[in-house]
Amino acid sequence: MELKDRIAVVTGGGSGIGRASAHAFAAEGARLVVVADLDEAKAVAVAESIDGNARGVGLDVADEAAVVALCENIEDNDGPIDLFFSNAGYGQGGGLDLSNDDWQRMMDVHFTSHLTVARTLVPGMVARGEGYLFSTASAAGLLTQIDSGPYAVSKAAAVSFAEWLSINYGNDGVKVSVLCPQAVRTNIIGDDLDAWDKFKNSGQASQDGILEPEDVAAMVVDTIRNENFLLLPHEQVSTYMQRKAQDPDRWIAGMQRFHGRLQAARP
Numbered sequence: 219m220e221l222k223d224r225i226a227v228v229t230g231g232g233s234g235i236g237r238a239s240a241h242a243f244a245a246e247g248a249r250l251v252v253v254a255d256l257d258e259a260k261a262v263a264v265a266e267s268i269d270g271n272a273r274g275v276g277l278d279v280a281d282e283a284a285v286v287a288l289c290e291n292i293e294d295n296d297g298p299i300d301l302f303f304s305n306a307g308y309g310q311g312g313g314l315d316l317s318n319d320d321w322q323r324m325m326d327v328h329f330t331s332h333l334t335v336a337r338t339l340v341p342g343m344v345a346r347g348e349g350y351l352f353s354t355a356s357a358a359g360l361l362t363q364i365d366s367g368p369y370a371v372s373k374a375a376a377v378s379f380a381e382w383l384s385i386n387y388g389n390d391g392v393k394v395s396v397l398c399p400q401a402v403r404t405n406i407i408g409d410d411l412d413a414w415d416k417f418k419n420s421g422q423a424s425q426d427g428i429l430e431p432e433d434v435a436a437m438v439v440d441t442i443r444n445e446n447f448l449l450l451p452h453e454q455v456s457t458y459m460q461r462k463a464q465d466p467d468r469w470i471a472g473m474q475r476f477h478g479r480l481q482a483a484r485p
Contacts, residue, residue, distance in 0.1 A: 219350050219442050222247035225299050229279050230306030232260030234404025238435035244270035250296055279306045279331035289338045304332045305354040313367030321368040328372035347391040353380050354397045357455045364477050395441050399451040401428040426454045
């Protein structure tokens with residue numbers, strides 16, 4: 219799909235990959251870029267900084283009614299949504315110590331929000347014979363995230379759902395892609411981006427380098443143009459996936475050793 223003259227929506231668009239992608243979509247000639255973020259002020263600021271037709275809105279992607287209302291408002295007033303980039307997400311460490319509410323919130327943001335978008339937009343996309351659903355998951359959804367159980371599980375759900383959508387609706391013209399990076403310099407670990415310098419060698423996700431959001435956004439645009447399903451900005455992830463598939467027991471044992479090294483290195 220070419221983005222020229224298209225209507226695109228970006229969630230989590232107030233910063234990081236979302237902000238960079240909103241700018242990239244506008245640069246490709248999108249007719250309208252809707253920047254949505256939990257922090258409405260950030261969304262509006264990004265929209266105002268875009269050279270092109272853009273609109274900033276506040277949105278909690280875990281609020282089903284709000285997501286549906288946004289989609290319906292855009293399609294009623296501006297035209298069919300051609301591309302919905304479900305990029306909103308957040309990080310939270312922990313596992314069995316976290317409450318069910320903590321686990322559920324991650325599922326709502328990282329998976330159920332994608333389900334809501336698909337339920338709302340896929341029927342129209344099928345009727346038109348085209349449309350694009352792009353979601354940001356994580357390499358954690360393919361491999362795991364040692365220091366966060368709900369992050370790993372919710373991102374795995376996002377990957378699996380994207381795969382299911384593509385298989386079931388690809389023949390109807392609905393294109394689906396999923397982004398699975400490791401570390402990208404965003405505010406997912408906090409608003410202080412300098413914190414990434416301390417994080418660089420301290421965790422699983424940062425072992426293969428930290429990418430800049432603008433570089434990932436360029437990859438997102440290329441993926442949309444080529445209509446590829448899986449975007450792995452960190453090439454090493456492909457190798458890790460192959461090792462995991464070829465010998466799961468060996469992979470688990472290796473990850474257990476890695477977990478032990480991370481624990482030993484912590485103060």
